[in-house]
Amino acid sequence: MSGEANRPAISAVALVKHFGKTRALDGFDLEVAAGTVLGLLGPNGAGKTTAVRIFTTLLEPDSGHAEVAGLDCVRDANRLRSQIGLAGQYAAVDELLTGRENLEMVGRLYRLTRVSARARALELLEQFGLSDAANRPARTYSGGMRRRLDLAASLIVTPPVLFLDEPTTGLDPRSRLSMWDLIEKLRDGGTTLLLTTQYLEEADFLADQIAVIDRGRTIAVGTADELKSQVGGERIELTLARGSDLDAAAATLGPHVDGSVRIEAESRHLSAAAANGARRLADVIRDFDAAGISIEDLAVRRPTLDDVFLTLTGHGAEDDQEQAA
Amino acid sequence: MNTDARKHGWLYWQVSDAIVLTERALRHIPRNPELLIFSTIQPVMFVLLFRYVFGGAIKLPPGISYVNYLMAGVFVQTVAFGSFTTGVGLAQDLQQGLIDRFRSLPMSRAAVLVGRTLSDLVRNVFVVAVMFCVGLLVGFNPQGGAAEIAGAIGLLLLMSFAFSWIGATVGLAVRNVEAVQSAGFIWLFPLTFASSAFVPTSSMPAGLRAFANNQPITHIINSVRAWSLGVPVGSNAWLALVWCLGIVAVFVPLSVRLYRHAASS
Numbered sequence: 001m002s003g004e005a006n007r008p009a010i011s012a013v014a015l016v017k018h019f020g021k022t023r024a025l026d027g028f029d030l031e032v033a034a035g036t037v038l039g040l041l042g043p044n045g046a047g048k049t050t051a052v053r054i055f056t057t058l059l060e061p062d063s064g065h066a067e068v069a070g071l072d073c074v075r076d077a078n079r080l081r082s083q084i085g086l087a088g089q090y091a092a093v094d095e096l097l098t099g100r101e102n103l104e105m106v107g108r109l110y111r112l113t114r115v116s117a118r119a120r121a122l123e124l125l126e127q128f129g130l131s132d133a134a135n136r137p138a139r140t141y142s143g144g145m146r147r148r149l150d151l152a153a154s155l156i157v158t159p160p161v162l163f164l165d166e167p168t169t170g171l172d173p174r175s176r177l178s179m180w181d182l183i184e185k186l187r188d189g190g191t192t193l194l195l196t197t198q199y200l201e202e203a204d205f206l207a208d209q210i211a212v213i214d215r216g217r218t219i220a221v222g223t224a225d226e227l228k229s230q231v232g233g234e235r236i237e238l239t240l241a242r243g244s245d246l247d248a249a250a251a252t253l254g255p256h257v258d259g260s261v262r263i264e265a266e267s268r269h270l271s272a273a274a275a276n277g278a279r280r281l282a283d284v285i286r287d288f289d290a291a292g293i294s295i296e297d298l299a300v301r302r303p304t305l306d307d308v309f310l311t312l313t314g315h316g317a318e319d320d321q322e323q324a325a
Numbered sequence: 326m327n328t329d330a331r332k333h334g335w336l337y338w339q340v341s342d343a344i345v346l347t348e349r350a351l352r353h354i355p356r357n358p359e360l361l362i363f364s365t366i367q368p369v370m371f372v373l374l375f376r377y378v379f380g381g382a383i384k385l386p387p388g389i390s391y392v393n394y395l396m397a398g399v400f401v402q403t404v405a406f407g408s409f410t411t412g413v414g415l416a417q418d419l420q421q422g423l424i425d426r427f428r429s430l431p432m433s434r435a436a437v438l439v440g441r442t443l444s445d446l447v448r449n450v451f452v453v454a455v456m457f458c459v460g461l462l463v464g465f466n467p468q469g470g471a472a473e474i475a476g477a478i479g480l481l482l483l484m485s486f487a488f489s490w491i492g493a494t495v496g497l498a499v500r501n502v503e504a505v506q507s508a509g510f511i512w513l514f515p516l517t518f519a520s521s522a523f524v525p526t527s528s529m530p531a532g533l534r535a536f537a538n539n540q541p542i543t544h545i546i547n548s549v550r551a552w553s554l555g556v557p558v559g560s561n562a563w564l565a566l567v568w569c570l571g572i573v574a575v576f577v578p579l580s581v582r583l584y585r586h587a588a589s590s
Contacts, residue, residue: 058429078431079431092421092423092426093421094349094421096356097352105348110431111338153426
């Protein structure tokens with residue numbers, strides 16, 4: 001029994017999937033522990049959606065093995081479908097049906113009786129703040145309302161494992177925050193969640209673990225903090241008021257930092273790695289005052305997931321559109 | 326959660342899912358009145374054009390008025406063109422990601438297609454009924470008895486169902502809504518015009534005549550025409566029936582197969 005509990009809710013071993021000549025997945029591995037949230041992070045075309053489509057039985061891999069909730073994604077596809085929910089960037093709702101009709105339809109396809117499908121629909125509409133719009137066709141909904149309806153449809157039978165494919169892509173900031181709020185509640189309710197995203201701050205905020213995927217492979221896994229420490233610790237960054245002080249400033253900063261000082265003359269910008277940078281700031285300011293160098297801006301910066309991405313893949317998260325498969 | 330999943334067998338759920346999806350597609354009809362209006366206006370235009378513009382120039386065997394000849398052709402053409410609504414509907418479902426949702430649910434793999442084809446059958450019944458009334462207004466005067474008329478209606482329904490599965494297959498194969506519309510015209514125009522719909526095939530050049538005389542649309546039109554005019558139907562009825570059943574036998578499994586592997590992008 002305890003062995004069962006330790007079994008990952010989602011696992012992939014060496015998944016390969018081709019589309020014509022494109023290798024969308026190229027030996028993709030992943031493990032997600034039950035009851036946790038994994039953020040699958042990668043640029044467009046990295047293979048995120050392909051992985052989700054294999055886990056949700058929409059695609060069969062060319063080779064490799066995928067398992068969700070202890071069921072094989074190919075062999076046990078039929079049984080697996082009653083254990084998973086899928087919501088995504090396309091907001092798959094029937095535009096001509098009302099919000100209530102959409103949820104009732106999905107409920108009955110999940111084998112609920114007519115009566116319980118109706119009750120569940122009303123419950124979810126209430127919970128997702130859609131009660132007022134329940135009897136309006138979904139085509140009159142805003143983008144945020146559609147995503148909420150789509151998410152509600154994937155939760156009809158409160159599946160133990162939920163896949164959210166770019167749940168907030170294209171949403172305005174307010175709708176994004178309300179989606180985050182809903183996703184947090186699911187996480188607190190114990191659902192295992194796999195969330196794909198291009199937004200670094202989204203993975204940072206929602207996920208227990210982050211897997212970085214690039215060109216069809218997992219290239220790093222860990223918590224946001226673990227990934228950030230992989231690219232090094234904190235840095236002290238400062239901008240000078242006068243460009244003529246650059247050399248003196250570098251000499252003054254040198255003793256307070258761990259590595260060499262990087263100088264960008266054009267922007268009068270200095271930066272250097274400095275563990276526990278915050279504690280050293282007071283000394284830095286004092287020495288700069290004593291030397292008569294005036295500082296325009298001074299900060300200790302922790303690496304962002306953008307830095308992580310840049311370091312791991314050699315390219316940014318968003319400047320990679322042309323690779324989309 | 327109160328589910329029925331274990332209480333019933335495979336066949337029960339096939340039927341249940343098909344009912345849920347047919348209800349869904351039927352709800353679309355009144356909520357998309359543009360589609361209903363345009364699929365009615367187009368055949369009305371054909372009736373008026375052929376009755377009044379071309380009709381006078383078309384030579385028929387003595388004893389048949391052109392409007393009585395024409396209406397069977399219009400009914401069948403209306404039903405044939407109605408079939409690509411099925412394809413367009415499925416292409417839309419694909420583009421909107423709905424097929425992905427349905428395919429991720431523990432449901433029948435044929436229900437979405439059955440729902441579309443049955444609801445399009447209902448829409449076709451409505452449109453053909455409107456055509457019938459328009460026909461009466463411009464002088465259509467059916468002569469067949471109750472049994473013959475019932476036969477004509479039955480064959481039109483069967484044809485509507487059968488051709489919808491061709492539409493479904495094209496929709497799932499082509500996937501893009503606009504492309505499905507164009508693809509529909511490419512195969513339906515030659516098939517409906519190179520037939521006995523508007524002119525007797527005897528006026529066509531030999532090669533074309535051989536094609537027109539032996540394709541399913543002509544057999545269906547000739548049967549509907551003979552029944553509505555109360556003249557002997559001959560072998561046309563059997564050939565029409567065999568064609569329709571053959572189309573169902575080929576295109577149902579073909580479209581279900583395409584659906585199982587359908588991808589949204």
